[in-house]
Structures are given as C-alpha cells and as structure tokens.
Amino acid sequence: MTATPPQRPADTNPPWPNPGYAWYVVVILLLAYTCSFIDRMILTLLVAPIRADLGISDTQMSLLVGFAFAVLYTLAGLPLGYVADRGNRKKLIMVGISLWSAMTAACGLAPNYALLFLARIGVGIGEATLSPAAYSLMSDYFPKDKLGRAVAVYSIGVPLGSGIALVLGGLIVTLATEAPAISLPGIGEAAPWRLVFFLVGLPGLAIALLMTTVREPFRRGLGQTQQAGTVRFRDAFTFVFSHGRTFVPLFAGLALYALVMYGQMTWIPTFFARTYAMAPASAGFYYGIILAISGAAGLILGGVLADHWFGKGKKDGHVLTILVAITGSAPFLIFGPQMPTPTLAFACIFIGQLVSAMYAGVAGASLQIITPNRYRGQVIALYFFTANMIGFGIGPTAVAMITDFGFGDDGALRHSLSLVAAIVLPVAIGSIMLSRAPFRGSVASLEAEDAALAT
Known part of the structure; x- marks a missing residue:
C-alpha cells in the first residue's frame, strides 16, 4: 500500500x-x-x-x-x-x-x-x-x-x-x-x-x-526530484509552519466555526423538545430532512461560487466564499433559537444551514489549491484534526456547560446555543479575514512552483 x-x-x-x-x-x-x-x-x-x-x-x-x-x-x-x-x-x-x-x-x-x-x-x-x-x-x-x-x-x-x-x-x-x-x-x-x-x-x-x-x-505537480516516496512525515508540518500566516488563521477560523456548528447539530433536537415540547423523534425527523436538503444545496452553491470567483482571477475566492457562509449564517444561528414558535425556528435553521453549508466543501478545496501534491493528504488530515478536536471536542460541551453552570436551567438551552454562536462567530470571521492576503500569496507561490516544474 x-x-x-x-x-x-x-x-x-x-x-x-x-x-x-x-x-x-x-x-x-x-x-x-x-x-x-x-x-x-x-x-x-x-x-x-x-x-x-x-x-x-x-x-x-x-x-x-x-x-x-x-x-x-x-x-x-x-x-x-x-x-x-x-x-x-x-x-x-x-x-x-x-x-x-x-x-x-x-x-x-x-x-x-x-x-x-x-x-x-x-x-x-x-x-x-x-x-x-x-x-x-x-x-x-x-x-x-x-x-x-x-x-x-x-x-x-x-x-x-x-x-x-x-x-x-x-x-x-x-x-x-x-x-x-x-x-x-x-x-x-x-x-x-x-x-x-x-x-x-x-x-x-x-x-x-x-x-x-x-x-x-x-499525481500532478511532482517533479522528478520531488516524488511522493521521498517525502518525510515531518515535511508536511514544516510546509504548514512555513506558511503559518495562511494556515494558522484559516485553521483557527474554520475550527471555531465547526465548534458552533457541532454544538448546534448536537443539541437542536433536544432544543425543540425542551423549548416547544416536541417529541425528540419528531424533532430529529424534521431536522434530518432540513439538514439533508439545505446542507446539500448549500454545499453545491458554495462550490459553484468559489470556482466562479477563482476562475475569474480572484485567488482568494475560496476564502471569500467561506466568509460569505459564516457572515450570512450568523444571524440565523444566533437568533434562530430565540424564535417564539417551532415553525419560525425551523425556518431559521433551514436558512442558516443552507448558507453555512457553503463553507464545508470549499474549506477542503481551499487547502488543496495552496498545498503541493506531495503534502495534500497530510494537510487535509491536519485540518480535520483541528476542526474535530476543537469543533466536536468542545462545541457540544460548551453549550452544555453554559446551560448547566451558567444558567442552571435545562430550559435555557436555547440561550446557550445563541450565546455560543454570538461569542464565537465574530472571532471566527476575524480570524479568517486575516488569512485572505497570505492566502493569495500562497496560491501564487504554488502556481509558480507548478510552472517551474512544467518547464
């Protein structure tokens, strides 16, 4: 193998x-x-x-x-x-x-x-x-x-x-x-x-x-002296650290956004049960339909938009798409749990999921276009490592701890969901904005390397 x-x-x-x-x-x-x-x-x-x-x-x-x-x-x-x-x-x-x-x-x-x-x-x-x-x-x-x-x-x-x-x-x-x-x-x-x-x-x-x-x-982008077999395990990490101005704020912003999204996905069915007295199975059924439809549509929309901008010469088109997704979904993620009726809450979740999903596929694609072929598997693995450890590891627990120790009331879950989103999303947006200019430089650097290998 x-x-x-x-x-x-x-x-x-x-x-x-x-x-x-x-x-x-x-x-x-x-x-x-x-x-x-x-x-x-x-x-x-x-x-x-x-x-x-x-x-x-x-x-x-x-x-x-x-x-x-x-x-x-x-x-x-x-x-x-x-x-x-x-x-x-x-x-x-x-x-x-x-x-x-x-x-x-x-x-x-x-x-x-x-x-x-x-x-x-x-x-x-x-x-x-x-x-x-x-x-x-x-x-x-x-x-x-x-x-x-x-x-x-x-x-x-x-x-x-x-x-x-x-x-x-x-x-x-x-x-x-x-x-x-x-x-x-x-x-x-x-x-x-x-x-x-x-x-x-x-x-x-x-x-x-x-x-x-x-x-x-x-495998494209590999010269005769840069075959995948000559790559050491640590070389990918060295590459990421050498482009730290691009990767660090981008990884941080994506991980923080994942924190909010994992927290919402974990607790939304319980939120409907506690806030609107819906049966958990019914809440999960409707949320599952919303997740599948809006998530798929948002992913396609994000991919088309990022490819369009990149094809038009916007080297940071993928990062711009991620910013559109986070900024556009923020009001619905923050205020959705505060809606007075389950119908309005589901409507906010549908729109929020639709817009937020625009970032998911684009995030991985953005890393592929700034990473040499010989490191792409490891860099994607590093991205998943940070996103899952921070997003999956902290997101659901952060919501639960604010509910248990902040409000001390199970019925306050809706406020915990809104509070986590309101605190974390602005930080995520600011972090990703810091990566825009370095990202353009990383794209240009890899394009120059590919051009040199092709001559």
Whole structure:
C-alpha cells in the first residue's frame, strides 16, 4: 500500500481525466462518505437500549459516542494522510471502508463494554482513511477551477448521512427496543439493538467493491526530484509552519466555526423538545430532512461560487466564499433559537444551514489549491484534526456547560446555543479575514512552483 506509483517527468503530464469518469469517481466517494456518517451517527440513536443491556453509565456511553471514535479518528488521520501522499489512494480507501464496515458490524457482536469500545476505535481508524485520500484523489481528477464543485458534492455525505440517520431515528429506535431478541454466534440470545449495527455496517462492503472500478490517477505537480516516496512525515508540518500566516488563521477560523456548528447539530433536537415540547423523534425527523436538503444545496452553491470567483482571477475566492457562509449564517444561528414558535425556528435553521453549508466543501478545496501534491493528504488530515478536536471536542460541551453552570436551567438551552454562536462567530470571521492576503500569496507561490516544474 505504501509503494509509490511511478511518475512521469513533469513536462509529460497527461491530459486531465475524462470529466464524466471523474464525476463517477466523486459519486462513489460520496456514497462512501454518506455511509461513514450513518455508521458514525448510529450509536447516538441507541443510547437507551445499549445502556440497559450492558448496564453502563452515561459517562461510559459518552466515551463510546465521542472519545473512542473521535480521538482515534483524528490522530490516525495524520499518519494515514502520509500514506495517502505516498501510496495508492484507491487501495487505502478500499481497506478503510472494509475496516469501518466490519468494525460497525462487530459492534453488534461485542459481548461487553470493553469489546464494544474497541470496535468503536476500529470504526474511527477505518473512517480516518477516507477524506485525506479522497481529497487528494479529487485534486488529481479536477483542475483547480473545478475542484470546489467536486469537493462540495463529495461533502454532501455529511448532511446526507446525518440526515438519513436522524430521519430514520424513530424506526431505528423502534427496532432496537421493540423487536424480538435475536440469536448471534458466540453470544446466544441477544438484544435487538445489535441487529442495527449489521444493517448499517454491511452495505459498506458493497461500496468497497465499487472502489475497484476507480483508477488511481496520475499525481500532478511532482517533479522528478520531488516524488511522493521521498517525502518525510515531518515535511508536511514544516510546509504548514512555513506558511503559518495562511494556515494558522484559516485553521483557527474554520475550527471555531465547526465548534458552533457541532454544538448546534448536537443539541437542536433536544432544543425543540425542551423549548416547544416536541417529541425528540419528531424533532430529529424534521431536522434530518432540513439538514439533508439545505446542507446539500448549500454545499453545491458554495462550490459553484468559489470556482466562479477563482476562475475569474480572484485567488482568494475560496476564502471569500467561506466568509460569505459564516457572515450570512450568523444571524440565523444566533437568533434562530430565540424564535417564539417551532415553525419560525425551523425556518431559521433551514436558512442558516443552507448558507453555512457553503463553507464545508470549499474549506477542503481551499487547502488543496495552496498545498503541493506531495503534502495534500497530510494537510487535509491536519485540518480535520483541528476542526474535530476543537469543533466536536468542545462545541457540544460548551453549550452544555453554559446551560448547566451558567444558567442552571435545562430550559435555557436555547440561550446557550445563541450565546455560543454570538461569542464565537465574530472571532471566527476575524480570524479568517486575516488569512485572505497570505492566502493569495500562497496560491501564487504554488502556481509558480507548478510552472517551474512544467518547464
């Protein structure tokens, strides 16, 4: 897997792949990303039956949902990004999909908490292979002025997978709590929640088979003296630090925005239950539909806008698109939870999600157009590391702590959501604005390097 495919000299770069086939590859990657998010989210819908069956506490359950998955997912992404920069990205993704699908199914076979914890770690490691390799693949299938749209379509997997999980939440909970017991090898008669992991895990193996139809593309932007196989693990970090004026404020702003969005996504169904006395399953159903539709539309809109600006010569068009997304969504994220009726709140969430989603795919694409090919997998992994550790690690907890220790009232969740957004979003906007001028310089620097390699 780590063997480097042979590269041609820089002046014999082949034409870009056929656009139709390139989009076929994106669709397969989208299916994989959607599957990964369904597998990732499914545990949050099975809290009650798993706790009752295994006799575990809220804290132990939270470790399964968060720590067991997120920490290994983010940490494993860094060395796996290095593998993606050196070896066959198609094979890496195939192995990753097979691993996380098998480990998801293994969650259903785990006879105790310790083995369930280990299976969740396996899910995290498997999913960590996907995005570093997928972003790198797409950057060799699409020219820079079309990359934003490709990454945006791939990123639809986030709202689509999350939305499917939320929409099917009621059915899943019913299956996990009311279906008759099943018989499993090595366990015997088992609770029905275990069957859910098989139903969501095994289809991933079909997507792994689809990956066999994907061709490993020619790596562009590598000179004869800069083959991926000569890159050391630390070189990507050296590159990021040498362009710190671009990467540091951009990473910081994106991570802070992720903090707000993860906090909102985690608590929105509970917010509707506490504020408007909606059944959690109903709130999750409507929120899932909104998330899937508005998220997909916003991602496409952001990708088209960023590609348009970049094609017109705006070298910071991707950063401008991110600023439009954050600034445009801010009023709806801040004031949406304060709406007097659930209908108005859902309307604010729909518009806020639509506008905010414009940033998600563009963020990854922006890093691809300022990063040499030999570092792209690692840089994307570093981005996911910071965004997940700050966003997923702090966002939901920040909202909960303000509710518990600031207001001391469960009914004040709506105010906590608004307060976190009002405090964090201006800082995120200011941080990303600081990256604009350095970003233009980084684009010019990479274009000059590519031009030198082509002569």
